[in-house]
Amino acid sequence: MTGRPAGRPLVPAYLSTGGVARPSRPHMERLTVLALTGEPLRQGPPQGSPEGLPAAGLALLEALEGGSLAVVEAAALLRLPVSAVRVLAADLEDRRLVLARPPIPPAGRFDPDLLKRVADGLRALKHD
């Protein structure tokens, strides 16, 4: 990563979403993986951004051009808080420009009780 010299950022985070921090879809998590759907962008009004996307939304699309990213990764790349990226990603998902895949849950731990019962059963079989 190229480092930016530490300094007070000029542009506050709320500007990226227009002050909105509640995503339109509740399921976006920190580890949700975002990928482009491959839908083409429709051109907006002249001089405007395509589809009237906010600038930060375009920046997120650009970041995803290099491949899929988790929400936290995209936040780090764009130097935005995770909450803002969630709003942007949910908006892009609503426009069918981005696919969001929920994080893979960690594998369930073995239940020690079950293991104990299996072991007991095996021992009982052996003794028989």
Place this chain on the structure above:
Amino acid sequence: MIELPDLVAGGLAVGTLSALALGGGLLRARRQRARAHAEIAALRTRLDGTVRAFTAEVEHLAAQRVPAAARQVAHRHLDVPGPLQPLTVGTPLGIALENVLLALQSEVLSQRTRVDAAAQAGMRGATREIQAALYRLQDALRVLQQRYDDPELAQTLFRLDHENEQSLRRAQVTAVVCGAWVGLAREESHVVDAVTGGQARLAGYQRVRVHNHLEPGTALVSHAVEPVAIIVAELLDNALRHSSPDTDVVVGLEHVHHGVCVTIDDAGLGMTHDERERAQRLVAGDEPILLTALGDPPRMGLAAIGRLTRQFDLGVDVSSASPYGGVRAVLRVDSHLLSKVDPEERPPAASTPRTTRRPAPERTAPSPTYGTENPVAEPAGHHGSRDADGLPQRRRRSRVAVPEDSAAVRPARRPEEAAAALGALQSGTAAARSGADEPATGQVAGDGTDQTDQTDHAEGGAAR
């Protein structure tokens, strides 16, 4: 006998003569006295008149002219009434009275400046503390924003951050009007960052549309960043305040001959002639600023702009009308305040609008769609954009337009470029024609086999 009557007659004659003489003298004296009396009476009435006139003049001075002269120090357009007797003008009395007024005015002016300077110093001290405290609050809020991403909490943090930005702007502007430093040292930053940063400090910033037509990497030298952000914020604030809430305020960033212009157009009511003149005078920053002259509540914005334009050699013009009907404000940043920042190494903030200019040399046609992973079309795009650490890197945007009408959005070619392209085409076709002609004449000369060999080779090369 005769002597006696003679004597008597002589004596009588002398007596009569002297009596006559005496009588005459008496008469004359009485007449003189009467004349003197009359003269004295006339003089006395004149004197009375003069004293009365003088008293009236001084009373007029105290009651009318002195207050008016004192008021005139603050409000130049007020008139000071003249003396009661127009004839006194030019007389020693008149000149003495005028001198009273002049001495009074100069003393009032110096007192006014002194009091105002003291008030400014007090305000400066207070706002500096407030500003520092608000910066600390801003830091704390941003740390919280990074740490917590619960939507409800984030919403609150965003709102608090915005409120804080607005308070910060007020404190900063007040400090600047009172002659303080802008209060924050920044590093070299993109012009669009400074403009968007200024935009973020306002209530109603969502109504601002920024169109960025600058070369990527156009930046401000470090000491100009904060002043430009403040000026843009104040101009935008005026624009937002004086236009209806359902209209947009349009900001354009463009290169001009001597630097960069930030144009701010609103679709509001516009200003009257007097307002415009006053605003232009304030933003020019030529006159010293007095807090008492800013009105109640004090209108600090334009005064702060005036201070900054003077200090940092920036140019602001508010004298023209906007094509949208409101006011057009133009901030000019001359080239000595501009620098370059590598947009790949230090990209502008994610929420700033992309430039409509395309980076000219590399990167010709954009790939037709987003996300069609097409390594043949742009191999350099994916691999080249990865850092040494192998992390993907955000690339600068080259395509605000989609391909089908990219030609329409592409900035118009300069005449020289068009001429060069046409010239190249022409010379190319001419060269091809002459190349085709030469072997043809060679064939006519009789060396046919060689020619066919050549074409065979050419075809083979193409096939291989």
